[in-house]
Amino acid sequence: MSTALTPRDGAGVRRGAGLPKWSLWAVAAGSVALAVGIGLVAGLTSHVQWGLIAALLFVLGTYGVAARAEGRRQAKDRVATALVWVAFLLAVVPLVSLVWTTVSRGVKVLDGYFLSHSMGLVADSEPGGGIYHAILGSLEQVGLATAIGAPIGVLTAIYLVEYGRGRLALAVTFFVDVMTGIPSIVAGLFILSLMLILDLQPFGFAGSLALAILMMPVVVRSTEEMLKLVPNELREASLALGIPKWRTILKVVLPTSLGGITTGVMLAVARIAGETAPVLLLVFGNPFINANPFEGAQASLPLYIYQQYAQSAGAGAAYDRAWAASLTLIAFVMILNLVARGIARWKAPKTGR
Amino acid sequence: MAKRIDVSGLTAFYGAHKAIEDISMTVEPRSVTAFIGPSGCGKSTFLRTLNRMHEVTPGGRVEGKVLLDDEDLYGSGVDPVSVRREVGMVFQRPNPFPTMSIFENVAAGLRLNGGYRKSELDDVVEKSLRGANLWNEVKDRLNKPGSGLSGGQQQRLCIARAIAVEPRVLLMDEPCSALDPISTLAIEDLIGELKERFTIVIVTHNMQQAARVSDRTAFFNLAGVGQPGRLVEIDDTERIFSNPSVQATEDYISGRFG
Numbered sequence: 270m271s272t273a274l275t276p277r278d279g280a281g282v283r284r285g286a287g288l289p290k291w292s293l294w295a296v297a298a299g300s301v302a303l304a305v306g307i308g309l310v311a312g313l314t315s316h317v318q319w320g321l322i323a324a325l326l327f328v329l330g331t332y333g334v335a336a337r338a339e340g341r342r343q344a345k346d347r348v349a350t351a352l353v354w355v356a357f358l359l360a361v362v363p364l365v366s367l368v369w370t371t372v373s374r375g376v377k378v379l380d381g382y383f384l385s386h387s388m389g390l391v392a393d394s395e396p397g398g399g400i401y402h403a404i405l406g407s408l409e410q411v412g413l414a415t416a417i418g419a420p421i422g423v424l425t426a427i428y429l430v431e432y433g434r435g436r437l438a439l440a441v442t443f444f445v446d447v448m449t450g451i452p453s454i455v456a457g458l459f460i461l462s463l464m465l466i467l468d469l470q471p472f473g474f475a476g477s478l479a480l481a482i483l484m485m486p487v488v489v490r491s492t493e494e495m496l497k498l499v500p501n502e503l504r505e506a507s508l509a510l511g512i513p514k515w516r517t518i519l520k521v522v523l524p525t526s527l528g529g530i531t532t533g534v535m536l537a538v539a540r541i542a543g544e545t546a547p548v549l550l551l552v553f554g555n556p557f558i559n560a561n562p563f564e565g566a567q568a569s570l571p572l573y574i575y576q577q578y579a580q581s582a583g584a585g586a587a588y589d590r591a592w593a594a595s596l597t598l599i600a601f602v603m604i605l606n607l608v609a610r611g612i613a614r615w616k617a618p619k620t621g622r
Numbered sequence: 623m624a625k626r627i628d629v630s631g632l633t634a635f636y637g638a639h640k641a642i643e644d645i646s647m648t649v650e651p652r653s654v655t656a657f658i659g660p661s662g663c664g665k666s667t668f669l670r671t672l673n674r675m676h677e678v679t680p681g682g683r684v685e686g687k688v689l690l691d692d693e694d695l696y697g698s699g700v701d702p703v704s705v706r707r708e709v710g711m712v713f714q715r716p717n718p719f720p721t722m723s724i725f726e727n728v729a730a731g732l733r734l735n736g737g738y739r740k741s742e743l744d745d746v747v748e749k750s751l752r753g754a755n756l757w758n759e760v761k762d763r764l765n766k767p768g769s770g771l772s773g774g775q776q777q778r779l780c781i782a783r784a785i786a787v788e789p790r791v792l793l794m795d796e797p798c799s800a801l802d803p804i805s806t807l808a809i810e811d812l813i814g815e816l817k818e819r820f821t822i823v824i825v826t827h828n829m830q831q832a833a834r835v836s837d838r839t840a841f842f843n844l845a846g847v848g849q850p851g852r853l854v855e856i857d858d859t860e861r862i863f864s865n866p867s868v869q870a871t872e873d874y875i876s877g878r879f880g
Contacts, residue, residue, distance in 0.1 A: 507734070527721075
């Protein structure tokens with residue numbers, strides 16, 4: 270049987286794959302069943318081990334089945350596909366597990382009351398209370414940080430791509446790289462030292478400054494890449510019309526890359542929205558509603574999660590609140606990403622006829 | 623309103639590399655002048671010095687004089703932006719602005735320069751698109767993106783965009799090299815019409831095209847790899863293609879080059 274399947278037999282072009290579509294599903298199901306069997310027999314307690322064994326069996330099984338039915342070359346192709354699928358599943362499993370855990374534990378106390386009330390007058394051990402103050406604080410701090418960090422970052426990138434020549438540009442690039450590596454706690458300490466020099470008490474805007482420092486290099490890097498993607502021909506076309514360089518950048522280069530820049534800024538926002546360390550140092554946390562980011566301690570979502578969890582000892586009302594706040598934070602970042610996608614799609618260069 | 627160009631002793635550099643050396647020529651108004659020559663001989667570079675686009679390239683530098691009706695484009699105090707409003711350019715590959723509609727593409731030059739009346743804009747766009755022989759094809763979809771047009775239509779859109787700002791001179795850098803023969807014919811016909819109003823300079827690799835569209839032809843050549851390109855001769859197109867005064871020109875035109 271196998272002799273007829275080797276390509277050297279001069280059979281010419283063989284049509285179609287020898288394997289029916291369901292066979293790979295059968296291999297997958299078989300390897301999962303086998304892995305469960307092996308796990309039970311060998312007494313492996315960890316389901317991660319079961320999963321890895323199933324993945325390994327799936328790759329080997331695919332090769333074996335395909336090699337018998339289709340020949341070696343097709344088998345290698347199948348194995349490559351199988352490996353990609355396994356890698357995809359390995360990447361998705363932790364994500365799904367994380368979202369599932371957060372949702373299942375978070376929905377317990379997440380309701381309108383939770384979103385619209387603060388922790389004022391509610392002790393950490395008691396049920397009730399909410400995260401209104403933390404949402405407000407997060408929105409203000411992240412909003413201010415974005416208002417500072419995004420324009421500076423985008424302008425820096427414009428300088429680097431459109432104007433930067435020679436040593437200054439090299440120095441700026443180098444320091445942006447260095448800034449990318451700044452741990453968030455160090456950025457917090459930097460602003461804290463200024464606060465100590467000026468003898469200030471914790472307030473929301475101080476946190477915004479630290480977050481802006483963390484945000485800038487991310488924005489610069491992503492914007493730089495997006496601006497480099499704009500074809501030089503468009504710049505030349507605009508310049509050749511007698512349009513000054515600054516208007517060329519403003520009206521041709523930026524609109525062309527706006528979708529990408531927005532995505533980059535939103536990713537940076539998502540990054541700083543989850544920062545805890547600088548907020549802990551500079552904003553301090555506050556169970557009461559403080560809508561003024563320029564005076565007095567504020568709350569913020571990541572800080573709230575940390576504080577609730579730290580005081581909960583692994584169970585009770587505070588524990589539930591920490592998970593509900595986590596779910597809110599994830600939803601917050603996800604909504605931002607969806608908005609960014611929407612803007613990117615809306616502003617993307619049009620291709621329709 | 624078309625203007626004469628007088629170039630004398632023009633040398634252009636990319637950093638330390640001398641790309642073209644000591645070029646002098648006169649381009650007559652209301653005529654088509656074609657530049658021919660082998661790749662890398664500096665035709666495009668020379669073309670780009672005529673509206674100061676050469677210095678946009680990092681390291682680009684020019685010595686010599688380019689007079690546009692007695693006004694030196696490289697004189698001190700001359701704003702390159704104002705030069706480019708006088709001397710428009712069409713590029714090798716069609717490059718409409720991807721974020722803009724057909725209408726906005728044509729209006730871009732006026733809009734982004736400011737100083738126009740809203741009521742004028744519709745007229746200018748229609749006039750320019752008619753001037754580029756594109757109006758009938760796009761009049762029903764002026765608000766569709768320019769990138770949805772075919773290659774030849776896009777190139778005519780770019781020509782419409784260039785003539786919308788009413789330049790005196792129109793430079794064309796191999797405008798047909800990315801197009802099929804039918805689109806090429808459309809553009810060549812268009813060049814014949816545009817020369818009534820503009821001074822046109824066209825770079826081309828296609829010698830039949832140069833023979834078809836141009837009144838005068840300039841032949842560029844370079845002595846060897848790494849050497850700067852030079853102007854070999856410029857003469858009436860008919861003479862260049864029938865009885866050139868330099869042997870190298872005849873060799874190049876008859877395909878016996880090198």
